[in-house]
Amino acid sequence: MTSSGSQNSHRIRYGMVGGGEDAFIGAVHRIAARLDDRFELVAGCLSSDPERARRSAEAIGLNSERSYPDYKTMASTEALRDDRIEAVVIVTPNHLHVPVARAFLEAGIHIISDKPLAAKLQETEGLLELARRQDRIFALTHNYSGYPLIRHARHLVSQGDLGKIRVIQVEYAQDWLTEKLEDTGQKQAEWRTDPARAGGGGCLGDIGTHAFHLACFVSGLTPEALLADLSTFVEGRPLDDNVHLLLRFSEGAKGMLWASQVAPGNENALRLRIYGEKASIEWAQEHPNSLKFTPFGEPPRLLTRGGSQLSDAAAKMTRIPPGHPEGYLEGFSNLYSEIADTIIARRQGKLPDGEVMFPDLKDGILGMRFIESVLKSNEMGSVWVPI
Secondary structure: OOOOOOOOOOEEEEEEEOOOOOOOHHHHHHHHOOOOOOOOOEEEEOOOOOHHHHHHHHHOOOOOOHHHOOOOHHHHOOOOOOOOOOOOEEOOHHHHHHHHHHHHHOOOOOOOOOEOOOHHHHHHHHHHHHHHHHHHOOOEHHHHOOOOHHHHHHHHHHOOOOOEEEEEEEEEEEEOOOOOHHHHHHHHHHHHOOOOHHHOOHHHHHHHHHHHHHHHHHHHEEEEEEEEEEEEEOOOOOOOEEEEEEEHHHHHOEEEEEEEEEEOOOOEEEEEEEEOOOOEEEEEEEOOOEEEEEOOOOEEEEEEEOOOOOOOHHHHHHHEEEOOOOOHHHHHHHHHHHHHHHHHHHOOOHHHHHOOOEHHHHHHHHHHHHHHHHHHHHOOOOEEEEE
């Protein structure tokens, strides 16, 4: 066994499964993990192809000794090292999320997984019990929950500024799959439209789950039932590329969700609107540094990131002075910072200082129940089904 630092070292040692050549999200996670200088990548199985994994490790300067040919070897070998990784980041296609997570949980390693949690709900059976038994953190990177003004929106709702919530509208529109991009060999399109790797939902699992999580995260309400209408507009595509939903939440609130990857003119148009008895809020991911807050009968107020009027929860997520835009990478990194707080607190046998809100395994399981309920509703002819 080798050693290059103690468990009390400044940075948290982590490994990565997936995220090699031609992968988009792996690089995003690596940047986000280093933004606050609290994580250090020391091990990886960056591809299911051993040669591609080796090349990918070399390209990012990963020590060849800790570049592994498969995730099972990585988990068992790292578990025996004195300088073992404390966490693993899973950025594979959906069907591998749970098998990889189980292997590393059993090795006593914290999990940071890309969403959705799995390809199918039944794969997650026993996962929560395993994480609890091993006493390991299981984080899910719904990164939009890390934006400062999303944290402030949640604060406004929770302290009653909107009054009782009546209507939640959320949409996530893209256009990148308007044509059959998967037939060109484009890697990201290829696996996201493959039921064997993506699961039963295409657009639904890829971005619909983001919209659903955001609506739940900000509103604080429990989703109870839904009615779904899935469409596949591109001929020959085996999974949905457009989603329309009606939602029923706790406390009588009603919701609508639209997600599409075949909407020309939309790049990454995630938008949330919540209407209460007293006021409304509106936020758009493509303009993430402002939040519109409109009390009934009054002119709209534009709240901006970094402003003195924001809550402590928003201030905690704010990194740079007002007027300097921040967004996607910083949102990811805010989650990594909260995960680091929690891991370091675990080292010391205590809770982290202040509230942490990163999505966890329970959020992931709710997301999978959401997907299964949508598929069931659609298959039954668009009827109401419980979540």
